[in-house]
Amino acid sequence: MSLVSGPGRAGLSTASLPTELRLSVAAHVKYIQALDNRKDELEYHLTTHLRLNGVYWGLTALHLLGHPDALDRSQVIDFVLQCQGENGGFGAAPGHDPHLLSTVSAVQVLVMCEGLGELEARGKNGGGALGVGRYLAGLQDRKTGTFRGDEWGEEDTRFLYAAMNALSLLGLLHLIDVEKAVAYIVSCANFDGGYGVSPGAESHAGQIFACLAALSIAGRLEVVDQGKLGRWLSERQVERGGLNGRPEKLEDVCYSWWVASSLKMIGKLHWIQGEKLTKFILECQDTEQGGFADRPGDMVDVFHTVFGLAGLSLLGYPGLEEVDAVYCMPRKVIEQVLGPREEIPIE
Amino acid sequence: MGKYEGNPVWDDVVPIPQDDGEGALAQIAYTDEYAEAMGYLRAIMAAKEYSPRVLDLTEHIISMNAAHYTVWLYRASTLRALNTPIDKELSWMNEVALQNQKNYQIWHHRQILIDQLYPSISSDPAAIQALADSELAFMTQMFDEDSKNYHVWSYRQYLVRKLGLFNSPAELKSVENLLRKDIRNNSAWSHRFFLVFCNPEYSTPDSKATEYDARIPDAIVDRELAFAQAATFEAPQNQSPWNYIRGVLRKGGRKLSSVEQFAGEFVTLPEDDSAEDVKSSHALDFLAEAWSEEGKTEKADHALRLLADKYDRIRKNYWDWRRAPLKEKTSK
Numbered sequence: 001m002s003l004v005s006g007p008g009r010a011g012l013s014t015a016s017l018p019t020e021l022r023l024s025v026a027a028h029v030k031y032i033q034a035l036d037n038r039k040d041e042l043e044y045h046l047t048t049h050l051r052l053n054g055v056y057w058g059l060t061a062l063h064l065l066g067h068p069d070a071l072d073r074s075q076v077i078d079f080v081l082q083c084q085g086e087n088g089g090f091g092a093a094p095g096h097d098p099h100l101l102s103t104v105s106a107v108q109v110l111v112m113c114e115g116l117g118e119l120e121a122r123g124k125n126g127g128g129a130l131g132v133g134r135y136l137a138g139l140q141d142r143k144t145g146t147f148r149g150d151e152w153g154e155e156d157t158r159f160l161y162a163a164m165n166a167l168s169l170l171g172l173l174h175l176i177d178v179e180k181a182v183a184y185i186v187s188c189a190n191f192d193g194g195y196g197v198s199p200g201a202e203s204h205a206g207q208i209f210a211c212l213a214a215l216s217i218a219g220r221l222e223v224v225d226q227g228k229l230g231r232w233l234s235e236r237q238v239e240r241g242g243l244n245g246r247p248e249k250l251e252d253v254c255y256s257w258w259v260a261s262s263l264k265m266i267g268k269l270h271w272i273q274g275e276k277l278t279k280f281i282l283e284c285q286d287t288e289q290g291g292f293a294d295r296p297g298d299m300v301d302v303f304h305t306v307f308g309l310a311g312l313s314l315l316g317y318p319g320l321e322e323v324d325a326v327y328c329m330p331r332k333v334i335e336q337v338l339g340p341r342e343e344i345p346i347e
Numbered sequence: 348m349g350k351y352e353g354n355p356v357w358d359d360v361v362p363i364p365q366d367d368g369e370g371a372l373a374q375i376a377y378t379d380e381y382a383e384a385m386g387y388l389r390a391i392m393a394a395k396e397y398s399p400r401v402l403d404l405t406e407h408i409i410s411m412n413a414a415h416y417t418v419w420l421y422r423a424s425t426l427r428a429l430n431t432p433i434d435k436e437l438s439w440m441n442e443v444a445l446q447n448q449k450n451y452q453i454w455h456h457r458q459i460l461i462d463q464l465y466p467s468i469s470s471d472p473a474a475i476q477a478l479a480d481s482e483l484a485f486m487t488q489m490f491d492e493d494s495k496n497y498h499v500w501s502y503r504q505y506l507v508r509k510l511g512l513f514n515s516p517a518e519l520k521s522v523e524n525l526l527r528k529d530i531r532n533n534s535a536w537s538h539r540f541f542l543v544f545c546n547p548e549y550s551t552p553d554s555k556a557t558e559y560d561a562r563i564p565d566a567i568v569d570r571e572l573a574f575a576q577a578a579t580f581e582a583p584q585n586q587s588p589w590n591y592i593r594g595v596l597r598k599g600g601r602k603l604s605s606v607e608q609f610a611g612e613f614v615t616l617p618e619d620d621s622a623e624d625v626k627s628s629h630a631l632d633f634l635a636e637a638w639s640e641e642g643k644t645e646k647a648d649h650a651l652r653l654l655a656d657k658y659d660r661i662r663k664n665y666w667d668w669r670r671a672p673l674k675e676k677t678s679k
C-alpha cells in the first residue's frame with residue numbers, strides 16, 4: 001500500500017459546488033485501489049517503514065466506504081504474513097525488523113480480513129496468535145507499565161494503546177499488566193484536563209485519544225475527569241468547523257478524528273458542532289481523484305483519507321459503515337470479535 | 348554507476364535489493380541513489396558490520412530519508428561499537444534536525460546518545476552545565492523555526508530531568524523569553540508548569556499535575572499566580588494562562604474564589620437591566636466556577652447562560668451541561 005501523497009489536491013475542484021457537499025465514494029475507492037500502482041515514485045519507497053500501517057489505513061477506509069472487497073483478500077493476507085519476523089512480531093514490510101506499531105496494524109488487518117485462521121495455519125514458527133501476543137507482551141516494561149516500540153526502547157503512550165488494541169482483539173489482554181498501564185496513563189494527566197506523551201508533557205489530542213482508548217479497553221474510564229477533559233477537547237473546534245490538536249494550532253482532519261473520537265468515548269460528542277465539522281472534513285476531499293488532505297488545498301494522502309472517513313462515520317454521515325471510536329475499525333467487525341459494545345450514554 | 352558500486356571502499360559488499368514481498372524486482376525503478384544506498388545498508392546489517400564507513404553510509408541515507416527508524420538505530424549501535432565522540436555526533440544532528448522539523452526518530456536518537464554520554468560527566472558540574480548550555484542554544488534555534496514543536500519539548504523535559512535543570516536560571520529564563528515572543532505558546536506554559544511544580548527541591552515526589560501538593564511553598568504559588576495574571580491582561584482571550592491559573596490554584600490547594608477579584612477585572616455584570624461588559628469569555632467561565640463554588644448559584648447560572656447564548660455559542664451544549672447541576676440546587 002503506497003503512502004505517496006497526491007495526485008489530487010483537496011477542495012480545489014469543489015470550490016464552485018453548493019454548500020451541500022457530497023462524499024465522492026467511488027473516487028475514494030478508486031484512489032485507494034490505485035495506491036499500490038505507484039511503485040515508480042520515490043515517496044513510495046521513502047515510506048516503506050510505514051507500509052503495513054498503510055495497508056491498515058487503506059483497508060479501514062474501504063470498509064467504512066462499504067467496499068471491503070476492493071482489495072484482494074488473499075493478496076492482503078499473504079503480504080501481511082510475509083512481514084512477520086522470527087520473534088512473532090511484524091515489520092513494516094518483508095525483511096524489516098518487527099515493530100510494535102506494524103504488529104498492531106497486522107493484527108487489525110487480519111481481523112478485518114477474517115484472517116486470524118491463516119495466522120494460526122501459516123504464521124511464523126507455528127506461533128499463531130499467541131506468538132504475536134507474547135511478542136507484544138514482551139515489550140511491556142513491567143516496572144512502569146509502559147511499552148517500548150521495539151527492542152530499542154522508545155516509549156510513548158501511543159504504544160501502550162496500540163498494544164492493548166491488538167492484544168484485546170486477540171483475546172490475550174491477560175498477558176500484560178493492565179493495572180500498571182492504567183496507573184501510567186493516570187500519571188500523564190495534566191492540569192488542563194488533557195494528557196501528554198509522558199508525565200508532565202503538554203496535552204495533545206493524539207495522546208488523549210491513545211490514553212482514552214487504552215482506558216476504554218481496560219474498562220477504566222472512571223479514572224478520567226471527563227468534564228474537564230471534555231471541556232479541553234471541545235475547545236479544539238475552530239471557527240471554520242475543523243478541530244486542532246492543541247491550543248493555537250491549525251485545524252487538521254486527523255486531529256478532528258482524534259478529538260471527536262475522544263469526545264465520543266466519554267459521551268460528549270455533542271459538545272462540538274457536528275454539522276460544522278462534517279462540512280470541514282468534506283472540504284478536505286478531492287472529489288474527482290479521491291482522497292482527503294489535512295486541510296483544504298493541501299495534497300491528499302491515505303492517512304488523512306482514513307481519518308477523514310472515520311470522522312464522517314462518527315458524525316453519522318449517511319451511507320458510511322459505522323466506525324468504532326476505540327479501535328478505528330468498523331464497529332461491525334469489532335462486535336463480531338468482542339461482542340456488543342458498551343457506550344457511555346450522552347449527557 | 349552509483350555512489351557505492353565501483354567504489355573501492357565498498358568493493359567487498361554485495362548489496363541486497365528490497366524485496367517488496369511480491370518477488371518481482373522489475374518494479375524497483377525507484378530513484379537509483381536511494382535504492383543503491385539501501386541495498387548496501389541491508390548488506391551491512393546482514394553482516395553485522397560496525398565500522399566508520401557505516402557512519403558515512405547512514406549519514407547519506409538520512410540525508411535522503413530521515414524517517415527510516417532502522418537506519419537511526421543501526422547508526423546508534425555503530426557509534427557505540429566505535430566509541431565515537433558524542434559531541435561530534437550531536438552537532439551533526441543539529442543540522443539534520445533543523446532540516447527535518449517534523450522528524451521524531453532523531454530525538455529518540457539524541458536521547459540514546461545523551462544516556463550514553465551522561466555517566467562520563469555525571470560527577471562534573473562544569474561539564475553538565477556546558478552540555479545544558481549547548482543543548483539549550485540548539486533548542487532555541489529549533490524554536491525559532493517552530494516554537495511548539497512537540498518532539499523538542501518532550502526532549503527538553505527529558506533533559507531537565509536527566510541533567511537536573513529544575514533550578515537552572517537559564518531554563519526558566521528561556522521559557523519566559525519564549526512567552527514574551529508569543530504569550531499564546533501553550534507548549535511554553537506547559538513546560539513552565541512542569542519546571543515549577545515538579546522541582547524536586549520543594550515538590551512531593553510523583554505528585555500528579557492534577558492534585559494538591561502540600562509541600563509547594565506559598566511564595567511559589569503567589570509568584571506563579573502573579574506571572575499568569577499579568578499574561579491575561581496582555582491577551583484576555585488567551586486560554587493558556589487561564590488554564591495555568593486553575594492549575595496553580597489546585598497545586599496550592601486554594602479556591603478559585605481566592606482570585607475572584609482579579610477575574611472580575613474582565614467582567615462587569617450589572618444587577619439592573621443595563622448591558623454587561625465581558626472582555627474575556629475565559630474570565631466569565633472562571634467566575635461562573637468561582638461563584639458556584641461559593642454557592643452563588645444564580646450569579647453562576649447567569650454567567651453560564653451568557654456563555655451559551657452569546658459569548659461562546661459554538662459550545663452551547665457544554666455550557667448547558669455546566670448549568671444542569673446548578674438548576675438542581677436552585678430547585679431544592
Ligand SMILES: [Zn+2]
Nearest residue numbers: 252254255294
Ligand atoms: Zn494531520
